[in-house]
Amino acid sequence: MRRSAIVVLATCALLGGCGSAEPRKEGSGGRLRVVAAENFWGSIAVQLGGSKTEVSSIVVNPETDPHSYEPSAKDARTMADAAIAIVNGIGYDEWASRLLAADAEEGQRGPLTLNVGDLLGYRAGDNPHQWYSPAHVHAVVDAIVADYEEALPADRTYFAQQKRAFETQGLARYDALIAEIRRRYAGVPVGYSESIFQPLGGALGLKLLTPYSFARAIAEGIEVSARDKQTVDAQVTGHRVKVWVFNSQNVTPDVQRVNELARAAHIPIATVTETLSPASDTFQQWQVSQLEALERALHEATGR
Amino acid sequence: MSEPTLTWNLARDVEELLRYRFMVHAFEAGTIVAVMAAVVGWYMVLRRQSFAGHTIAVMSFPGAAGAALAGLPSAVGYYVACGVSALAIGRSRRPGRGPASSARSGESAAIGVVQVAGLALGFLFLSLYSGVLEQLESLLFGTFLGIDSAQVLTLLIVAIAVLGALALAGRPLLLASLDPEVARARGVPVRTLDVGFLLLLGLAVAATSQITGALLVFVLLVAPPAAAQVLTPRPARSLAVSVALSLLITWLALSISYFSPYPLGFFITTFAIGVYLLAQLARHVSPRARDRRPPAPVAPPHSGSAPIPLA
Numbered sequence: 001m002r003r004s005a006i007v008v009l010a011t012c013a014l015l016g017g018c019g020s021a022e023p024r025k026e027g028s029g030g031r032l033r034v035v036a037a038e039n040f041w042g043s044i045a046v047q048l049g050g051s052k053t054e055v056s057s058i059v060v061n062p063e064t065d066p067h068s069y070e071p072s073a074k075d076a077r078t079m080a081d082a083a084i085a086i087v088n089g090i091g092y093d094e095w096a097s098r099l100l101a102a103d104a105e106e107g108q109r110g111p112l113t114l115n116v117g118d119l120l121g122y123r124a125g126d127n128p129h130q131w132y133s134p135a136h137v138h139a140v141v142d143a144i145v146a147d148y149e150e151a152l153p154a155d156r157t158y159f160a161q162q163k164r165a166f167e168t169q170g171l172a173r174y175d176a177l178i179a180e181i182r183r184r185y186a187g188v189p190v191g192y193s194e195s196i197f198q199p200l201g202g203a204l205g206l207k208l209l210t211p212y213s214f215a216r217a218i219a220e221g222i223e224v225s226a227r228d229k230q231t232v233d234a235q236v237t238g239h240r241v242k243v244w245v246f247n248s249q250n251v252t253p254d255v256q257r258v259n260e261l262a263r264a265a266h267i268p269i270a271t272v273t274e275t276l277s278p279a280s281d282t283f284q285q286w287q288v289s290q291l292e293a294l295e296r297a298l299h300e301a302t303g304r
Numbered sequence: 305m306s307e308p309t310l311t312w313n314l315a316r317d318v319e320e321l322l323r324y325r326f327m328v329h330a331f332e333a334g335t336i337v338a339v340m341a342a343v344v345g346w347y348m349v350l351r352r353q354s355f356a357g358h359t360i361a362v363m364s365f366p367g368a369a370g371a372a373l374a375g376l377p378s379a380v381g382y383y384v385a386c387g388v389s390a391l392a393i394g395r396s397r398r399p400g401r402g403p404a405s406s407a408r409s410g411e412s413a414a415i416g417v418v419q420v421a422g423l424a425l426g427f428l429f430l431s432l433y434s435g436v437l438e439q440l441e442s443l444l445f446g447t448f449l450g451i452d453s454a455q456v457l458t459l460l461i462v463a464i465a466v467l468g469a470l471a472l473a474g475r476p477l478l479l480a481s482l483d484p485e486v487a488r489a490r491g492v493p494v495r496t497l498d499v500g501f502l503l504l505l506g507l508a509v510a511a512t513s514q515i516t517g518a519l520l521v522f523v524l525l526v527a528p529p530a531a532a533q534v535l536t537p538r539p540a541r542s543l544a545v546s547v548a549l550s551l552l553i554t555w556l557a558l559s560i561s562y563f564s565p566y567p568l569g570f571f572i573t574t575f576a577i578g579v580y581l582l583a584q585l586a587r588h589v590s591p592r593a594r595d596r597r598p599p600a601p602v603a604p605p606h607s608g609s610a611p612i613p614l615a
Contacts, residue, residue, distance in 0.1 A: 070447070070567070071447075071450075072449075072565055073449060073561060073563075073565075074565065075449075076326050076449045098449075099450055102325070102330075102449060102450045102452050103324060104325070
């Protein structure tokens, strides 16, 4: 046994000297390597970085739940090789922060990490779906560009141009739709299945009647309390909500039942998804098509 | 990015494997865990306490859930839950009076009760904890990609403590494991050793389950020692074989899962089962091994000519 202890110590000492090889921070053609844990942030990073960056996103499959994503060795390499890492934080992608920590070493610089939760001052337990908040999307745009400028100071003007183009052209329709829905439909009571819609619903000025504890329980896959369930059912059957919004990527039996009630009560239904759907869409294409569908449903419900 | 591929150039492969610090941490943690699990598991298999070991492993679930609820790191929950359950099982072990079989069945029933109670507590903690229990899957099946240097250091300290304690108490523990009556007659504190060993097992399981996950702890705790005890009846030699097999399985599984998209748990179990089956096969094929009778002081009572069986 004493021998075993020596083996352990010797191996550790041996291994301690390894792993110091400089990771490949630069992509092909000297481009900055950027990794985003989820593709909604990745899509924004691609459009801001233009030809100066090479962005890869880890969670891209719309069928995958980022909460319970199990990274592969390839994901860990992608993280370690990046110059900039964008993670959502707020307890949403703990695995991504763990990968970064596992590759960190005292005194050595890892990737420049942009943690959206830290940026916005949110903590685990708060609503993590802040890419559904238009104001926070704009804040993240600022932060990504700031990180790009820090990593490549020579290309400041390029990134400033990219940012202006993205904000005035890329996000133009997205911003306009939000302003329009807010102007026309503010105060309309709606119900929603999952906490992803809460930041957007608030920004649109809609009256969110669903108890937040219901939306959060559905989002986090925990049991819905009987009281919340009754409240939600009664709001739909009593026509107190004018539109029902549900996450089509997470239809639990509870949500399924509310959908049926809404259909029976002829309440217009709109859908949202957690990640880009289809995955080939850009962030704004995805958000705009959801907002247009929501606007149609609101129009149908109120006649405005 | 170019995908790393396995080549016949071993030096190149090793260089590729250790290029990233996360893999270096994985190998450090894997090595520590493999040695500790092989040594502690060797005694566990010898003492036929696999069920107790399994129960302690399952306790990492309530441990992690309770730690999440209390806002503590999950490792703290692992160690506390595994330690407490080891003590609970130790307390339920009655001194060997009456027929051995009845004492053993009473003991396994008590272990079963500890196990269900722990699982029930885990579910309670999980429903009380309002957030998502992050990484429930990696809790059950383990992950080698997220090990940071602080975790490696903790593992090293636990391993040194456990192996040090076993180095001091190894000989009397061996005697107490094989023949408690004789050990007691010679003045060995059998009861203290019983509880003490369970506590060491608890520590080892808590540490191992952080790498292999709660469900796969058994892979390293049972397969290498069982194979080693099949291969040779001499304690020192079989202990060394157990450590060697465990290291081989761990290193091989870590290396292959680095180059492949499939999870570590699959490779580690496959190799471990393979090693055990090969050991059994070797015993049946080699006439020398088949005819060999375990030397008297090492043979467990009533085991006849069979090598020490898997508990």
